[in-house]
Amino acid sequence: MPATAAPDAPTAILARHRHNPTRLVQILRETQEALGWLSPATLAELARGLDLPLARVAGVAGFYSFLHTEPRGRYRVLWSDNITDRMLGNQDLMLDMCRHLWLEPGHVSEDGLVSVDTTSCTGMCDQGPAVLVNYRAVTRMTPARVEQMCELIRKEVPVAQWPAEFFHVDNNIRRRDILLGNELQPGDALRASIARGAAPVVEAASNARSWRETAASVAPGPQLTLDEIKRSNLRGRGGAGFTTGLKWEACRNAAGSGPDAARYVVCNADEGEPGTFKDRVLLTEQADLVFEGMTVAGYVVGARRGLLYLRGEYRYLLDHLEAVLARRRAEHLLGHNILAQPGFDFDIEIHLGAGAYVCGEESALIESLEGKRGVPRNRPPFPVTHGYLNQPTTVNNVETLASAALIAWKGGDWFRAIGTEKSAGTKVLSVSGDCERPGIYEYPFGVRLSQVLADCGAKDVQAVQVSGPSGVCVSSDELERRIGFEDLATAGAFMVFDSSRDMFEVARNFSHFFAHESCGFCTPCRVGTTLLKNCMDKIAAGHGSEYDINEIFKLNHLLQTASHCGLGHTACNPMFDTLQKFKPAYERRLKSLAFEPAFDLDHALAQARQMTGRDDAAAHLATAMEDKQ
């Protein structure tokens, strides 16, 4: 979106959002889309329009990776930098692109035309290396595509006119089960829910009160549907595995407070865990099922509004999702008196994220929905009682809501019979890395890793990273372990590494990810993730010793026990697991097991060499000293 001047942009955008400060993240994002970047003057105008302090607006803009308060070029190319992109050669391709465009990674070209940089995993691991161009997803980068892209940028062809095949995203569904193979027609789950309590609804209408305020005995539909969800033993698919029925029940039982008392349903589609892309496919192929699940949740907890928080990387899905919402409104599956049920009002709006992994944490996500920095809240109180706008809110993962729709339709017993005792139903896995058939695999819970690996055509497996960097690194002698809350709980990422891969580099990539994504609220995570990253870089540079290994264990203990949220608690997992299981990958980098000075004299002169344009032998310390000798 080159900045073809749209001077009235802030005014029009502010008006569209009714000058509502809780819409700040959306307003900033849309203003940037129109103007290219967020200048101090623009931020000041927005602050005035929202009656917010300028510093507050600037602080929010400064939090999100995809919002910039400095010009980043009319074309901004961001290379997804997950380990799977690296394994597909993204680093060489990015440097190639920089050479073509005569610029350094991270810097804007002199003419302000273009900048090239890296970003956290964009969720295209099965079709990488991936980039975002002006925040639109591009897959399958090749040397030829790099050259073509550079040509389009140099000729200043608007991104909207770029070849459509650049933006083609495959679903790559390899195995379907109840979710991906469902035959639910839009509205089936809602009709089934309503049918459970059909007769008394008339009574509720006749006394002119919404069923929301009536006792369960008068309008048993929501209660009976909740009973089915509880009977199903559905647990959250975001990784933590909290029982969905209990969450909905707690939200339903919470009254809310103040004149704006209400309950909210939030769908967490901020799928940021590197290696995870199943929500992208669910939203692409099963949007109706997800929205139906949200509507069922609204019916059960008594909410009128649902919010879907879509990660900024999936911006390209917005039009598709809005179209599905519009159709559902036309079919009376959203809006007032849904399916002619008096008082059954529910609608859904979509919020876009702007590049912040931590917003996948439910209370940080709510902060972001409220137009704030995505910092996890102190808990208790929990979102089920004090969530969005301090009202009772149920936050559920995309896959959880899709499953809930099926349960509302087919019943809890049907669902519970699938999977294992403690892990009912199926799990959608996002398989990537070293295998012949990367993509989406849906299995009943309890499937062994060896089964998944056989199905995706993985050979010579060294390790599998289950549930992404914050999950577990499983080695080749543990492949009979099972996916499920009893053994390997997962949000869905399944990255395969064969024996040619360096597990130290895998962990180092993840350490950079956590340092980049820490929100910075608490000391241990803010400083600790950077110390870890620096420690891993030090080892990679050949300056590490046993001392650094011990430091990693020490930091692991502190972050696990003293951090504010799950990001800090799990940020050391990749180092901890690989040190336990692949220690030789570290040890072969330690020049001396005892001690190696961290300070590299020659490297310290790099800046001076760059400034003087010298790179001859005499400009290097080791060489100069050898000459003297």
Next chain:
Amino acid sequence: MSTDTAHNVPTFQLDGEEVPFLPGQTVIQAALAAGHYIPHLCYHPEFKPHGSCKLCTVKVNGRPVASCTTQAQAGLNVESEIPEIQDKRRTLVQMLLVEGNHFCPSCEKSGKCMLQALAYELDVMSPHFPQIFPTRPVDASHPEVLLDFNRCILCELCVRASGEVDRKNVFALSGRGITKHLIVNSESGKLADTDFAATDKAAHVCPVGVILHKRRGFDVPIGKRIFDIKPISEQIESPGHTLREA
């Protein structure tokens, strides 16, 4: 054991001693009120607990939690001055020391700085970790107050004071992770262009040497300052009596 039978006030155990508490108090609030020191930086007795610095981490019934945001409950077993917890606090202070640019010998807040006092309290003999050396320019634009961001520990007390007490919102946070930093409420980014005043509450809450009143640097000589006289653990803060005069 969990109520003070003489006064019928509920109590919890802190390192083996009974601590009474009032409904609504968090562990640190009750502990400080009863004269028991728990290290803290982002906690201020006049503000709602925040829970970011984690210096006040204690073990409650065996689980490490921030004592400033944990509600006091009858019968809790709170462990504070145990080696495991003191180790964590020492590491946290070291993290704060390497995160910013702290050079105590040239800092006019030396002897009045809670971070320095805590470092002494916890026997921090060195910063331990490699320095991060961030670039944080000083803002000397305001006629009365200097902002030296090099020493900022991101406790957000100035943010909270300026918003909640002064109703000016002079300060806010921007960036994220290790690049998180304090900003001020003006288009130029300079303090002089805000409505900040040296009499603001926000000018008197900084636990370290960021918000400094000009021309007052050494009015109390080194050696006679608050933490030169008595260690921080022997000077317990309460509303109206805090250790942050600047």
